Amino acid sequence: MSxxxxxxxxxxxxxxxRQQEGWLPVLHRINFAILRGETFGxxxxxxxxxxxxxxxxxxxxxxxxxxxxxxxxxxxxDLLELPRRELDRIRGxxxxxxxxxxxxxxxxxxxxxxxxxxxxxxxxxxxxQNQALQRVVxxxxxxxxxxxxxxxxxxxxxxxxxxxxxxxxxxxxxxDPDLVVLDEPTTGLDVTAQEQIVELLIDLRRRIGLSMLYxxxxxxxxxxxxxxxxxxxxxxxxxxxxxxxxxxxxxHPYTRGLIGSIPRIDRPEEPAAxxxxxxxxxxxxxxxxxxxxxxxxxxxxxxxxxxxxDRVAPGHEVACQRWRALLAPAVAAAGEPTTPPVRPEPEPPxxxxxxxxxxxxxxxxxxxxxxGAAPFVAVHDLDLAVAPGETLAxxxxxxxxxxxxxxxxxxxxxxxxxxxxxxxxxxxxxxRERPGEQRREIQYxxxxxxxxxNPRARIGTTLARxxxxxxxxxxxxxxxxxxxxxxxxxxxAGYAERYPDQLSGGERQRVAIARAxxxxxxxxxxxxxxxxxxxxxxxxxxxxxxxxxxxxQVAMLFISHDLAVVRxxxxxxxxxxxxxxxxxGRTADIFSAPFHPYTHxxxxxxxxxxxxxxxxxxxxxxxxxxxxAAGCPYAGRCxxxxxxxxxxxxxxxxxxxxxxxxYCHLPLDELTARAHWxxxxxxxxxxxxTTFPA
Amino acid sequence: MAAVTAERRRAPRAHRLRAFWHRTPRSFRxxxxxxxxxxxxxxxxxxxxxxxxxxxxxxxxxxxxxxxxPFGIDQLSRDIFSRVVHGSHIVILLSLSGTxxxxxxxxxxGLLSGYVGGWFDDxxxxxIEALISIPFLVLALLAMAAAGPEVAGNPVLVxxxxxxxxxxxxxxxxxxxxxxxxxxxYVTVAxxxxxxxxxxxxxxxxxxxxxxxxxxxxxxxGYAPVxxxxxxxxxxxxxxxxxxxxxxISENRALLMVSPITVxxxxxxxxxxxxxxNLFTEGFARILGRSVRLGER
Numbered sequence: 001m002s003x004x005x006x007x008x009x010x011x012x013x014x015x016x017x018r019q020q021e022g023w024l025p026v027l028h029r030i031n032f033a034i035l036r037g038e039t040f041g042x043x044x045x046x047x048x049x050x051x052x053x054x055x056x057x058x059x060x061x062x063x064x065x066x067x068x069x070x071x072x073x074x075x076x077x078d079l080l081e082l083p084r085r086e087l088d089r090i091r092g093x094x095x096x097x098x099x100x101x102x103x104x105x106x107x108x109x110x111x112x113x114x115x116x117x118x119x120x121x122x123x124x125x126x127x128x129q130n131q132a133l134q135r136v137v138x139x140x141x142x143x144x145x146x147x148x149x150x151x152x153x154x155x156x157x158x159x160x161x162x163x164x165x166x167x168x169x170x171x172x173x174x175x176d177p178d179l180v181v182l183d184e185p186t187t188g189l190d191v192t193a194q195e196q197i198v199e200l201l202i203d204l205r206r207r208i209g210l211s212m213l214y215x216x217x218x219x220x221x222x223x224x225x226x227x228x229x230x231x232x233x234x235x236x237x238x239x240x241x242x243x244x245x246x247x248x249x250x251x252h253p254y255t256r257g258l259i260g261s262i263p264r265i266d267r268p269e270e271p272a273a274x275x276x277x278x279x280x281x282x283x284x285x286x287x288x289x290x291x292x293x294x295x296x297x298x299x300x301x302x303x304x305x306x307x308x309x310d311r312v313a314p315g316h317e318v319a320c321q322r323w324r325a326l327l328a329p330a331v332a333a334a335g336e337p338t339t340p341p342v343r344p345e346p347e348p349p350x351x352x353x354x355x356x357x358x359x360x361x362x363x364x365x366x367x368x369x370x371x372g373a374a375p376f377v378a379v380h381d382l383d384l385a386v387a388p389g390e391t392l393a394x395x396x397x398x399x400x401x402x403x404x405x406x407x408x409x410x411x412x413x414x415x416x417x418x419x420x421x422x423x424x425x426x427x428x429x430x431x432r433e434r435p436g437e438q439r440r441e442i443q444y445x446x447x448x449x450x451x452x453x454n455p456r457a458r459i460g461t462t463l464a465r466x467x468x469x470x471x472x473x474x475x476x477x478x479x480x481x482x483x484x485x486x487x488x489x490x491x492x493a494g495y496a497e498r499y500p501d502q503l504s505g506g507e508r509q510r511v512a513i514a515r516a517x518x519x520x521x522x523x524x525x526x527x528x529x530x531x532x533x534x535x536x537x538x539x540x541x542x543x544x545x546x547x548x549x550x551x552x553q554v555a556m557l558f559i560s561h562d563l564a565v566v567r568x569x570x571x572x573x574x575x576x577x578x579x580x581x582x583x584x585g586r587t588a589d590i591f592s593a594p595f596h597p598y599t600h601x602x603x604x605x606x607x608x609x610x611x612x613x614x615x616x617x618x619x620x621x622x623x624x625x626x627x628x629a630a631g632c633p634y635a636g637r638c639x640x641x642x643x644x645x646x647x648x649x650x651x652x653x654x655x656x657x658x659x660x661x662x663y664c665h666l667p668l669d670e671l672t673a674r675a676h677w678x679x680x681x682x683x684x685x686x687x688x689x690t691t692f693p694a
Numbered sequence: 695m696a697a698v699t700a701e702r703r704r705a706p707r708a709h710r711l712r713a714f715w716h717r718t719p720r721s722f723r724x725x726x727x728x729x730x731x732x733x734x735x736x737x738x739x740x741x742x743x744x745x746x747x748x749x750x751x752x753x754x755x756x757x758x759x760x761x762x763x764p765f766g767i768d769q770l771s772r773d774i775f776s777r778v779v780h781g782s783h784i785v786i787l788l789s790l791s792g793t794x795x796x797x798x799x800x801x802x803x804g805l806l807s808g809y810v811g812g813w814f815d816d817x818x819x820x821x822i823e824a825l826i827s828i829p830f831l832v833l834a835l836l837a838m839a840a841a842g843p844e845v846a847g848n849p850v851l852v853x854x855x856x857x858x859x860x861x862x863x864x865x866x867x868x869x870x871x872x873x874x875x876x877x878x879x880y881v882t883v884a885x886x887x888x889x890x891x892x893x894x895x896x897x898x899x900x901x902x903x904x905x906x907x908x909x910x911x912x913x914x915x916g917y918a919p920v921x922x923x924x925x926x927x928x929x930x931x932x933x934x935x936x937x938x939x940x941x942x943i944s945e946n947r948a949l950l951m952v953s954p955i956t957v958x959x960x961x962x963x964x965x966x967x968x969x970x971x972n973l974f975t976e977g978f979a980r981i982l983g984r985s986v987r988l989g990e991r
Contacts, residue, residue, distance in 0.1 A: 410886055412885075432885075434888075439887060442886075443886075446879040446882070451878050452880055453880055454898055465887070465897070469888065470887075515883070
């Protein structure tokens with residue numbers, strides 16, 4: 001790598017944002033370089049300034065931001081000094097950008113082809129509209145969009161999320177840029193769509209020697225794509241290292257914590273062992289190392305000494321004065337010991353779903369039905385049971401109907417057919433038809449803690465409301481219960497007087513959990529409760545949920561797309577695809593062969609630092625078609641498809657000897673034979689993280 | 695995992711109030727100042743106004759502005775400045791209370807209608823659209839005529855008419871806000887808890903719609919004096935000797951070219967009230983939007 005030419009270099013970059021109280025520095029003397037043809041990953045928790053760095057590379061000057069110093073060298077010039085006109089010639093042309101959310105990045109009122117043409121014509125890369133369109137078709141082919149000639153005529157809403165992101169990538173590649181800046185390009189996508197986009201990027205890099213700056217919060221993902229990684233914390237670059245070295249020998253305590261926080265699908269018990277403690281608090285940053293208040297290895301002088309990037313190995317720099325002292329393999333293993341989940345005895349189920357089908361648009365009335373407006377069946381003939389105190393996880397990509405199930409159980413949607421039973425008694429379809437006792441027993445926790453708390457109510461008021469509704473308590477008892485609930489989720493009494501906007505995302509999610517638990521429910525519906533949170537916060541909340549589940553004896557219906565999280569919390573797992581159950585069984589059994597083909601593809605899609613990188617792209621999977629009336633819904637996308645039978649008859653339920661139900665036409669030994677994914681004990685491709693040199 | 699702690703310091707009350715004032719938006723402070731001046735004039739004005747509101751012979755008619763008569767003299771040789779001062783409390787009382795009543799009714803109806811939805815919302819909206827489709831002057835005249843001649847000119851009736859004109863318009867705004875807020879998860883949580891629509895409206899919707907509603911209130915309140923004035927001008931509402939600002943503007947409208955100050959005086963005074971009200975409510979909405987964090991941090 002040493003011979004490669006430096007493409008871009010950021011030197012002592014400092015940026016501030018305007019706040020109510022004045023200017024708040026968000027980047028502190030950031031230094032890094034990107035070589036031609038390499039992929040540089042930038043990782044950190046939300047608010048660490050990684051997106052700010054990305055935007056500065058594009059010379060994006062927001063009125064509320066200010067560059068306090070430093071420069072960005074690109075092509076022999078300083079990007080920060082360039083006048084607007086010159087900058088316009090570079091942006092989109094030599095440095096281009098792929099945004100996080102393709103849905104809002106594309107103009108909904110313009111054909112996607114025209115949107116890409118615009119860039120070509122603006123930068124005079126095409127003589128006229130016809131030539132430009134030809135080039136767009138080429139580009140669409142390059143990024144793996146099916147039938148590019150037809151697609152240029154489409155509007156963004158006619159494309160899937162993954163396809164939209166491919167269009168954005170085509171747009172970024174349109175002028176053969178020297179550098180592509182990608183800001184969390186797969187965060188809004190499904191696991192499977194994410195895998196395909198990452199494969200595409202790897203492939204593009206190999207084929208056209210693309211240089212990339214890849215900004216993400218997902219360190220696991222970077223292990224698949226990046227050459228070198230820069231770790232940022234609170235506006236400081238704390239470590240820069242080649243990716244393999246970073247995972248093998250993380251030098252900075254924060255990087256260690258970050259790697260330790262990644263829920264590992266192959267080591268389900270590990271994330272609880274060493275999460276990062278505490279939270280990033282911008283108002284309490286010390287003069288010296290920003291990580292000092294949360295660091296397990298900190299000394300007093302860390303708080304006052306400014307840390308500079310120090311070279312520890314060729315290409316490996318770390319900003320920690322104690323890195324030498326940390327060479328001993330003393331990775332913190334503090335954390336609470338996790339008790340093995342108690343296997344509940346076979347009891348009558350708490351919650352039973354009985355041939356449940358849920359449809360949208362079913363309430364259209366007789367006229368709509370007469371006119372032939374068929375309701376869209378989101379969940380089809382689902383049978384599930386959850387025992388008291390048990391955690392059942394539902395996994396699947398978006399649109400698989402897993403949230404719909406939770407909405408039907410909670411009474412937000414009326415089942416189309418079938419029943420939901422609690423304690424063996426059938427529940428009324430809608431929440432307003434259910435008695436208070438049943439409403440109390442089922443509590444819902446939402447994905448986004450920002451939206452689930454009333455911004456104009458104090459935390460104490462929010463927590464007290466369920467008590468007023470469900471229990472007959474006086475003010476003092478309510479107050480006591482509120483404080484107890486806050487204590488349960490490890491927040492102190494002062495939080496009762498606060499408003500949600502004074503809390504961080506993790507703290508808000510704790511409050512949401514407290515609000516659910518304060519009603520003393522028997523069943524918690526957790527709808528993607530972790531996916532809006534940072535990795536280190538996720539680990540803490542996961543830990544909290546596991547502890548509270550044991551203390552309160554509460555059953556959970558845990559909905560998630562994150563298999564690693566599911567593996568570490570669930571007793572049982574159900575895999576859903578397009579509203580149908582594909583596989584159901586105990587967690588350990590689900591994660592070992594034989595797999596349902598869909599489960600297998602989900603497992604293979606999870607980026608794993610220990611798995612060798614994919615050097616070539618797997619076969620292209622066509623997008624999911626409309627759900628078929630007969631046959632297996634996964635037919636058509638299935639890599640192991642048995643034949644025409646898959647599309648014609650519904651798959652039979654096969655029981656393995658361990659009690660897993662798999663709905664597939666293929667016999668079990670065939671499924672076992674085809675499995676590539678193996679749990680934990682496969683020899684790792686890289687040395688284990690414990691091999692520290694003396 | 696260490697418990698996350700929130701430390702809070704209690705400062706003396708006066709100090710906290712001062713700190714709060716210093717952190718309020720500037721628009722709030724300017725608005726509050728303008729409103730305070732108007733309030734003081736409204737309360738104390740009748741005691742120090744140089745002339746009575748109907749006192750003739752104050753000077754030469756239409757003689758323009760001077761130090762003795764800053765807003766000039768009208769056709770009937772009344773001092774317009776004194777009339778504006780005398781009319782201050784009428785404007786503030788009638789237009790603000792009328793608009794406030796319209797706001798309360800409109801907000802409740804609109805928020806409930808937006809949250810409950812379904813046929814309840816459909817029927818209510820058609821009714822509201824029907825009310826809005828009638829030009830407001832015609833609507834006001836209909837209401838006045840329905841009330842009968844014996845109560846014409848009664849200030850209470852004027853307040854009710856202003857509320858009747860404004861309530862449906864405010865209800866539409868409130869409904870739009872409710873539809874937006876009703877999709878948030880905290881409203882879903884409340885629904886799952888089994889809260890009644892009234893309780894959801896009061897606890898979840900209203901506090902989060904205050905920003906929209908306050909801005910709406912300020913805009914509407916600014917136009918209310920003109921509405922009251924036009925009613926009076928048509929012979930309903932308040933009768934001409936009353937020094938209501940809108941009425942004065944209409945009376946002197948014909949003289950705009952001869953003596954512009956006779957219209958500009960009351961007009962600019964009204965404008966200053968509207969601007970003050972807007973700044974105040976806008977600042978107030980921003981304070982609420984940041985919840986009560988202002989004092990702390």
